[in-house]
Amino acid sequence: MEMNDIVSSTEISQTLRRxxxxxxxxxxxxxxxxxxxxxxxxxxxQWKNPVMFVVEIGTILTLxxxxxxxxxxYKSTVPIxxxxxxxxxxxxxxxxxxxxxxxxxxxxxxxxxxxxxxRHDSIAYRITKKGAIEExxxxxxxxxxxxxxxxxxxxxxxxxxxxxxxxxxxSAITGESAPVIxxxxxxxxxxxxxxxxxxxxxxxxxxxxxxxxxxxxxxxxVEGAIRQRSPNEIALALVLSGLTLIFLIVVxxxxxxxRNAEQYMAGYLWVPSLQSLGTDVPTxxxxxxCLIPTTIGALLAAIGIAGMDRSLQANILAKSGKAVELAxxxxxxxxxxTGTITVGxxxxxxxxxxxxxxxxxxxxxxxxxxxxxxTPEGKSIVKLWRTYDDASLGIPEDAAFVPFSAQTRxxxxxxxxxxxxxxxxxxxxxxxVKGQGGSVPADLQGIVNNVAIKGATPLVVADGxxxxxxxxxEDILKPNMKERFARLRKMGLRTVMITGDNPLxxxxxxxxxxxxxxxxxxxxxxxxxYIRKEQSExxxxxxxxxxTNDAPALAxxxxxxxMNAGTQAAKEAANMVDLDSDPTKLIEVxxxxxxxxxxxxxxxxxxxxxxxxxxxxxxxxxxxxxxPWLKAVDIMDLHSPTSAVLSAVIFNALIIPAxxxxxxxxxxxxxxxxxxxxxxxxxIWGLGGIILPFxxxxxxxxxxxxxxxxx
Numbered sequence: 001m002e003m004n005d006i007v008s009s010t011e012i013s014q015t016l017r018r019x020x021x022x023x024x025x026x027x028x029x030x031x032x033x034x035x036x037x038x039x040x041x042x043x044x045x046q047w048k049n050p051v052m053f054v055v056e057i058g059t060i061l062t063l064x065x066x067x068x069x070x071x072x073x074y075k076s077t078v079p080i081x082x083x084x085x086x087x088x089x090x091x092x093x094x095x096x097x098x099x100x101x102x103x104x105x106x107x108x109x110x111x112x113x114x115x116x117x118x119r120h121d122s123i124a125y126r127i128t129k130k131g132a133i134e135e136x137x138x139x140x141x142x143x144x145x146x147x148x149x150x151x152x153x154x155x156x157x158x159x160x161x162x163x164x165x166x167x168x169x170x171s172a173i174t175g176e177s178a179p180v181i182x183x184x185x186x187x188x189x190x191x192x193x194x195x196x197x198x199x200x201x202x203x204x205x206x207x208x209x210x211x212x213x214x215x216x217x218x219x220x221x222v223e224g225a226i227r228q229r230s231p232n233e234i235a236l237a238l239v240l241s242g243l244t245l246i247f248l249i250v251v252x253x254x255x256x257x258x259r260n261a262e263q264y265m266a267g268y269l270w271v272p273s274l275q276s277l278g279t280d281v282p283t284x285x286x287x288x289x290c291l292i293p294t295t296i297g298a299l300l301a302a303i304g305i306a307g308m309d310r311s312l313q314a315n316i317l318a319k320s321g322k323a324v325e326l327a328x329x330x331x332x333x334x335x336x337x338t339g340t341i342t343v344g345x346x347x348x349x350x351x352x353x354x355x356x357x358x359x360x361x362x363x364x365x366x367x368x369x370x371x372x373x374x375t376p377e378g379k380s381i382v383k384l385w386r387t388y389d390d391a392s393l394g395i396p397e398d399a400a401f402v403p404f405s406a407q408t409r410x411x412x413x414x415x416x417x418x419x420x421x422x423x424x425x426x427x428x429x430x431x432x433v434k435g436q437g438g439s440v441p442a443d444l445q446g447i448v449n450n451v452a453i454k455g456a457t458p459l460v461v462a463d464g465x466x467x468x469x470x471x472x473x474e475d476i477l478k479p480n481m482k483e484r485f486a487r488l489r490k491m492g493l494r495t496v497m498i499t500g501d502n503p504l505x506x507x508x509x510x511x512x513x514x515x516x517x518x519x520x521x522x523x524x525x526x527x528x529x530y531i532r533k534e535q536s537e538x539x540x541x542x543x544x545x546x547x548t549n550d551a552p553a554l555a556x557x558x559x560x561x562x563m564n565a566g567t568q569a570a571k572e573a574a575n576m577v578d579l580d581s582d583p584t585k586l587i588e589v590x591x592x593x594x595x596x597x598x599x600x601x602x603x604x605x606x607x608x609x610x611x612x613x614x615x616x617x618x619x620x621x622x623x624x625x626x627x628p629w630l631k632a633v634d635i636m637d638l639h640s641p642t643s644a645v646l647s648a649v650i651f652n653a654l655i656i657p658a659x660x661x662x663x664x665x666x667x668x669x670x671x672x673x674x675x676x677x678x679x680x681x682x683x684i685w686g687l688g689g690i691i692l693p694f695x696x697x698x699x700x701x702x703x704x705x706x707x708x709x710x711x
Contacts, residue, residue, distance in 0.1 A: 051297030097298030124156035185374025295607035307596035327593025340583035347380035438465025452504030609689025
């Protein structure tokens with residue numbers, strides 16, 4: 001797909017909503033998965049799942065014994081129909097396992113196909129180097145090109161707003177009809193190809209190369225083309241392979257033991273020979289299949305794929321399954337104050353002059369320092385100044401504006417007459433004033449503290465070597481934040497608020513919000529150092545960010561969530577992108593990751609636990625003819641040895657499709673501590689894994705006996 005293939009906002013929005021509402025057993029998707037299940041029988045595909053590969057080999061060996069039986073080359077005390085039934089159900093076991101994985105993949109591929117059908121080209125209005133506008137195809141755009149987009153036009157490609165402000169309909173990617181504001185000069189400058197400009201005009205600089213657009217990545221993601229197995233999934237696969245090898249060795253050792261028992265009992269009973277199911281190779285194969293962890297082996301890949309699918313349904317674009325799973329193991333969550341804990345609409349409310357400076361004079365100086373500041377805070381300062389002074393700022397054309405940076409933590413303007421006007425954090429401004437040969441007023445700290453204690457942000461204004469006063473910026477705490485952080489704490493996570501505010505303001509807001517810790521006056525270097533410190537102590541760290549200055553910390557964090565409306569640098573550094581640009585979505589990411597881990601743990605527990613019932617069903621049946629005292633452990637009192645073996649094999653196969661909905665939808669996550677989750681897991685899935693097979697195997701035995709399907 002070309003970089004700028006455009007998808008209609010309405011069409012993609014409808015596609016996303018259909019996907020979220022789609023039934024688990026959607027007809028076309030299930031049929032596609034069914035056909036793919038047979039393709040996946042190929043050994044070069046099947047060997048990637050060692051547990052199911054063993055089952056496939058066992059099926060082939062059983063078929064060979066059936067052929068040998070039919071041609072007279074193999075003799076047994078049981079009819080050939082018994083062996084055919086074993087082979088059929090072993091084949092179905094492999095097929096059901098393939099279907100589980102294929103269904104998970106097909107659900108994503110169906111979404112990708114829908115997106116491909118909806119895409120189409122669009123017209124782009126490229127700005128030439130001479131400033132002229134030329135009409136080109138969106139497919140002809142390259143990174144670095146600038147395009148003009150006005151109301152009613154489609155944004156032709158992924159990029160960043162470099163001029164202007166506009167209301168944008170992003171339902172093409174989020175499914176939400178409410179428009180959002182995208183503007184230059186801030187962390188809300190990112191736009192995505194295929195979205196509509198509803199009002200005003202913006203200039204967008206294209207950032208994505210051919211084949212690297214948001215839509216390309218989304219299609220590749222849902223198709224599973226870039227799904228990476230997480231370390232936990234790889235480790236579990238190795239454990240399952242180890243268990244399979246152990247059971248192979250154990251069962252292989254049973255044949256000589258059974259043969260020896262037959263010879264012993266034949267001599268004891270003075271009969272020519274005895275034969276039990278213990279020396280029937282197909283029965284031994286059935287025992288291997290029933291004892292190895294086939295249930296979790298069959299569903300393991302589907303669980304991982306489904307985890308990524310659930311994140312996509314939450315409008316979270318995860319770059320790999322590893323990122324989704326790591327979210328469930330997170331120990332520390334770093335959250336920006338502005339936009340996450342507070343509403344993010346921080347605005348100037350008060351000018352507090354110092355010394356002989358009047359409020360009007362302070363307002364004018366603050367207006368000078370904010371004249372080129374395109375951030376919402378800067379614009380609010382200019383707006384507040386206009387309530388004091390109707391006159392124009394009158395800044396000379398040759399004035400040099402000093403932009404804000406995370407390092408200097410101040411901004412301002414250098415006027416032609418030599419005056420240097422600055423606004424910023426108290427420590428940055430006091431250092432600036434002292435550097436100019438000035439001094440700090442004695443009452444400055446008290447004014448700053450009074451503003452900070454109320455949870456507002458104080459900005460100090462300086463005119464050269466003199467401090468003129470303080471601007472109070474206020475924000476509103478988001479509702480129910482204390483409850484949200486209490487929920488995270490119950491999960492065992494520690495929350496840390498990241499803010500550029502001074503320690504007093506940070507402490508006041510942290511207390512109101514209920515976070516565990518805060519990092520005040522945070523610079524990009526401080527964020528990075530904090531994450532590394534936590535990681536050096538063996539902790540996994542999650543972070544949310546949207547600005548270019550967040551990129552180093554996002555790249556270092558174990559789970560990094562970038563806002564889709566944020567800068568390109570932030571999105572490239574992160575391993576997840578939130579299409580809704582909702583800063584609180586990090587909490588949902590953690591819950592999705594935990595649900596994935598809980599689902600895998602629950603089904604692993606169930607898979608290992610249900611081996612107990614199959615052991616009590618098959619082992620007494622295998623040695624019924626040679627070791628009659630083993631009848632004492634035949635607690636299920638099954639109809640016959642052949643019925644016992646077949647019942648266990650049939651249950652072992654049927655439990656896989658029965659658990660596919662659990663694997664794809666996930667075990668319901670309830671917020672609780674690790675110990676409570678473990679107890680619940682053992683009680684429901686451990687105890688259930690022991691009890692259910694006893695009931696299931698006995699029920700199958702009764703049905704087969706009633707229908708005269710077994711001797």
